Amino acid sequence: MFRPPAAKNATLRDVAREASVSLITASRALGNPSLVSTATIERVQEAVIRTGYIPNLLAGGLRSRRSMTVAGLVPIISVPQFLPTVQSLTETLDQHGYQLILGQSGYDHAREEKLIATIMGRRPDGLVVTGLLHSARAREQLRKLGIPVVETWDLSERPVDMAVGFSHLKVGSAAADYFLGKGWHRLAIATGDDHRAQKRREGFVAAVGHDVPTATVPAPSSLALGRRALAELLRQDPGIQAIFCSSDALAQGVLVEALSRGLRIPEDLAVCGFGDADFSAHLEPSLSTVRIDAAEIGRMAATLIIDRCNNEPVSSPVIDIGFRIIERESTAGSAGCVI
Amino acid sequence: MFRPPAAKNATLRDVAREASVSLITASRALGNPSLVSTATIERVQEAVIRTGYIPNLLAGGLRSRRSMTVAGLVPIISVPQFLPTVQSLTETLDQHGYQLILGQSGYDHAREEKLIATIMGRRPDGLVVTGLLHSARAREQLRKLGIPVVETWDLSERPVDMAVGFSHLKVGSAAADYFLGKGWHRLAIATGDDHRAQKRREGFVAAVGHDVPTATVPAPSSLALGRRALAELLRQDPGIQAIFCSSDALAQGVLVEALSRGLRIPEDLAVCGFGDADFSAHLEPSLSTVRIDAAEIGRMAATLIIDRCNNEPVSSPVIDIGFRIIERESTAGSAGCVI
DNA sequence: CTGTTAGCGCATTCAC
DNA sequence: GTGAATGCGCTAACAG
Secondary structure: OOOOOOOOOOOHHHHHHHHOOOHHHHHHHHHOHHHOOHHHHHHHHHHHHHHOOOOOHHHHHHHHOOOOEEEEEEOOOOOHHHHHHHHHHHHHHHHOOOEEEEEEOOOOHHHHHHHHHHHHOOOOOEEEEEOOOOOHHHHHHHHHHOOOEEEEOOOOOOOOOEEEEOOHHHHHHHHHHHHHHOOOOOEEEEEEOOHHHHHHHHHHHHHHOOOOOEEEEOOOOOHHHHHHHHHHHHHHOOOOOEEEEOOHHHHHHHHHHHHHOOOOOOOOOEEEOOOOOOOHHHOOOOOEEEEOOHHHHHHHHHHHHHHHHOOOOOOOOEEEOOOEEEOOHHHOOOOOOOO | OOOOOOOOOOOHHHHHHHHOOOHHHHHHHHHOHHHOOHHHHHHHHHHHHHHOOOOOHHHHHHHHOOOOEEEEEEOOOOOHHHHHHHHHHHHHHHHOOOEEEEEEOOOOHHHHHHHHHHHHOOOOOEEEEEOOOOOHHHHHHHHHHOOOEEEEOOOOOOOOOEEEEOOHHHHHHHHHHHHHHOOOOOEEEEEEOOHHHHHHHHHHHHHHOOOOOEEEEOOOOOHHHHHHHHHHHHHHOOOOOEEEEOOHHHHHHHHHHHHHOOOOOOOOOEEEOOOOOOOHHHOOOOOEEEEOOHHHHHHHHHHHHHHHHOOOOOOOOEEEOOOEEEOOHHHOOOOOOOO
16 A cells, blocks of 8 residues: 655644644634734744645545535547637636546446546535536436536536536527528538537428438547548438538538549538637638637636535526537638638 | 435445444445455445445545545646547546546646645645646656656656656657658758657757758647748748648648648648647548557556556656657658558 | 544634 | 634554
8 A cells, every 4th residue: 555755744733833823723824814813824824835835625625525626527538629618617617726627427328427426426516517418317416416517518408407508409400591591402411429419410400391411420520530421421412512510520521521522612512510620710611610619618617616616696507608600611602701 | 205405425424324334344345345244245335325325535535645536737638639648547547446636737837836736735646747847846846745746748867756758859850860761851840839849849950960940839739820830931941842740730731721822742842740630641631640649648657656556566667658650641752652 | 354443634613 | 813622534553
């Protein structure tokens, strides 16, 4: 078993002794300075520096029942769309003294439940889930936890607790309406097999009024899969005019494959992605897409959690951050203009 | 079934009572079963299920001085190159019961030190740093912590503790040798401004024997910056034959810009990236690059930490995982062949 | 194999 | 303003 080396960390007791005050006064000087005289605070702060004291948040959390951690659950960390969310979540939490504990649930339902149990052992003060939970049991687990929970990247009618996201159905129908408004009627979809992408497809099909050729690829989607998807779709209908893709990576693959087949974009084939990746505006041709403010999702999720931890009123437990279709060259038909 | 909203979590004491054993026996049944009879273990396990007990790892960590957490420091989470490392690190740690606490140091030296202090408050059992530390003070802090530290994505001659990475100098010189071997002599570099990329540039220049036109872009590098970088390099030397880029995103930008200027790849301009992103093999033309096994870095880092936590001997504290140049169409000159 | 005792480091009672 | 006691939930150490 691992034994900590001789150089033990200074404890608050050491600080108190250095500053010639009691343990609790030292504690207050650091955590609740308004209760302590200025002179004492200064003495304690000096003692902290001299001893190299680093507060033990495990001990503090045990006693105060606030671990100052928030758990973040993602399917896998390397889903590019979620990255800005995780980043801004981490940053915003950090600004308020909270740390993020990251859990990857994979795409496995059983794992999801096990992960929740493991992570709850750390007694986080809140939980942020990226994407709705798969299993009903997991949702039930969360409901019973009694800590703030934010579900992100989707809007449920009945969230476990709170939610920050947008309607994937509406994204789908908006994309379809956009294509139809351009006068394109032979439409198709290249999509990942995850739940949210499927809902966008549903919205798309509903707005079109009938089913459309669809190529479904396994997660995580990629440029390579986009190339394969276009090949598949052209097999289903060689006369496709416009394709809605479930990610910009996929859309880029469609672009590459289309160009290598000598198709002109958007005259022969229009393409719209999803997510507004950093590269999308700079491709040739530039890629139209649906923009989601992923970083804002993380910020809002953090804010909701922190407010609830401080017993501050939360204005609305369900926040729709919306979306925007960004028109670029890949769909710049007659009715539109290049941004 | 009624449950008060603030239903307190069951503690080990509750489990022990349910199972009619002492506290410590319950503890051992769960954490050290070899010391307890099979019948008792079973009774305890049933009690766990009946009570819905979730061990409080804060309390356990406080007492045992093992928090079962590992801190991971990255500049920012959304650097694509590090993602597979973070992912496999999380997974490997998870398999051994450890959780990753993520810290983003930004690109700010002062923040780095502050972050280390914050994170140490959680008393992690180990620390994984992605990239060498910027500030000497931060390195000094780590040395004094007395916990296993793994620096990744680089090899230092004098690591704080352990290291898993590769030589950026060698990558640079290998890239230069590769270009020179193709008969290309008017070389250039498009590079991010981070320390590791600069070392690759150093190695490149050393192998070439003289300085080369260089476009330096701020982190994080992107396709857009790659386009700008090529424009800049062509201004410096319109006759450039081959460019070594510090990331595949940057290289892709160079490709896009080159094609939009009517340059033929690789006849007019050869391009090599770094990192072997998932899209690189599927671009048109496909992108030559330097492949690093990023996931392996994460796995090895986790293993090193865990071994050290268990006081198991670590074969070597510095592990070179090497790299490989992957030749594809963007550099498929006469002397080579397309993979 | 099982139990008793004694804390881990800190913050929440209460007291003055 | 300050302090003394108490215990958060768990496990290391030593008994039996």
